[in-house]
Amino acid sequence: MNDLCAVVFDTDGVLLATADRHAAAWKETFDGCLPEWQRSQTGVRPRPFDAVREYRDLVDGRSRLDGVRAFLAARDIGLPPGTPEDPPECATVHAVAARKEEVFSAMLRADGVRAFGDVRPALRELREKAVRCAAVSASRHARSLLESAELTGYFDALVDGRDAAALALPGKPDPALFLEAAGRLGVPPAHTAVVEDALAGVEAGHRGGFRLVVGLDREDDPRMRDALDAHGADLVLPDLGGLPAALEGGRRP
Template sequence: MNGVRAVVFDTDGVLLATAARHAAAWKETFDGCLPEWQPSHAGAPPRPFDPVREYRDLVDGRSRLDGVRAFLAARRIALPPGTPGDPPGCATVHAVAARKEEVFSAMLRTDGVRAFDDVRPALRELRRRTIRCAAVSASRHARSLLQAADLTGHFDALVDGRDAAALNLPGKPDPALFLEAAGRLGVPPAHTAVVEDALAGVEAGRRGRFRLVVGLDREADPHMTDTLRAHGADMVLPGLVGLPAVLEGEHT
């Protein structure tokens, strides 16, 4: 068999409807710190975090620390790195990452988590076709969220932010998380597909030389579709309904 034998799925925005919550948590985090980092000049407050464009371009798909670093670099804000023990705040990179973690965790306690409606049917069909599946996320919450959504039984492997920290794996757009997942599935990248909704994620799939990189644009936004392709997606789908059929064409 020379085609696709496995699929590695991103979690937030692909399997779970948590991307909007991540964007809101980043916005609350950054907007709360921006007045401290960039005091008002001539009465004009600092420009708020854009939960669409800046979320997509700077933090989506990245680890919390990498997301903080990317945003600070884009705004030309310099902060000391700090240490992993820093409490939530605005004074260091680690403190800002902890602040985002605190905000996001509070949102989850209030709102819970759900899987997209097309996830279970797609995963069941892939299992029927004997295609192995893994879930990947830069988030340390991914394993518990997938358990809460009752999805873990559909996957043969899971790599999350805790695994990345334990193994010292770099975050996306480095392909290390995807390569680790493919290794756990026992299928080389040349026979594995990646499904991602984040720009950093499709770029990671391309860098990892996976057989097929599928971008997911659940909003069916033509600009986002083009941008996903520009970052490395071989094709872009509006959801997972059509994924098994697409992979069937790559299966033999």
């Protein structure tokens, strides 16, 4: 398979159908806090969190803390950082992140998790071609969710939010998570592809010097396709069905 011998996959939205729950959890979190943050503006009704545009532009693919910081900066809201021990509330950055974690965890307990239908066939084909695969996520839930979906056996390495915290790896769009995964595979970025659905993740793959950065647009939305391209995707696919062939070419068709 030419000089591409490894693939690093993002998890949420690429392997697992959890992106919509992340978006809903962020919306519940931010919409619950916005009235408190803006109560000093008498008579001004806060604009709700946009679970499509703001999710895509500000929080998708980022760690919880980075997502909170990006949203607050975009809305001109100042909060103290707080500490990791802060309870799930609205008063600090850590408290808001904890609130989102609580909401998302409750959603998972209620609904479980599933893998997209195209994931296993694509991973099986890559394994048959001796392509090494890694899964990456900024979420601390990733390992347990992949286990629940019975996908861990397809991967030679996994880097999640717990690893990122332990190793003090910066979040996307910094490429550190992807570079760590490639290192665990024993394959340099120049011979590795990245598959991402988040703008921050595509940018991270581009910054990391990976051989091929594949943007995944499961909604087949022309605007999202253009945004992925603008952030550094070499190729945009609607699902993983075309991935093995794209790796054979090793470049934009």
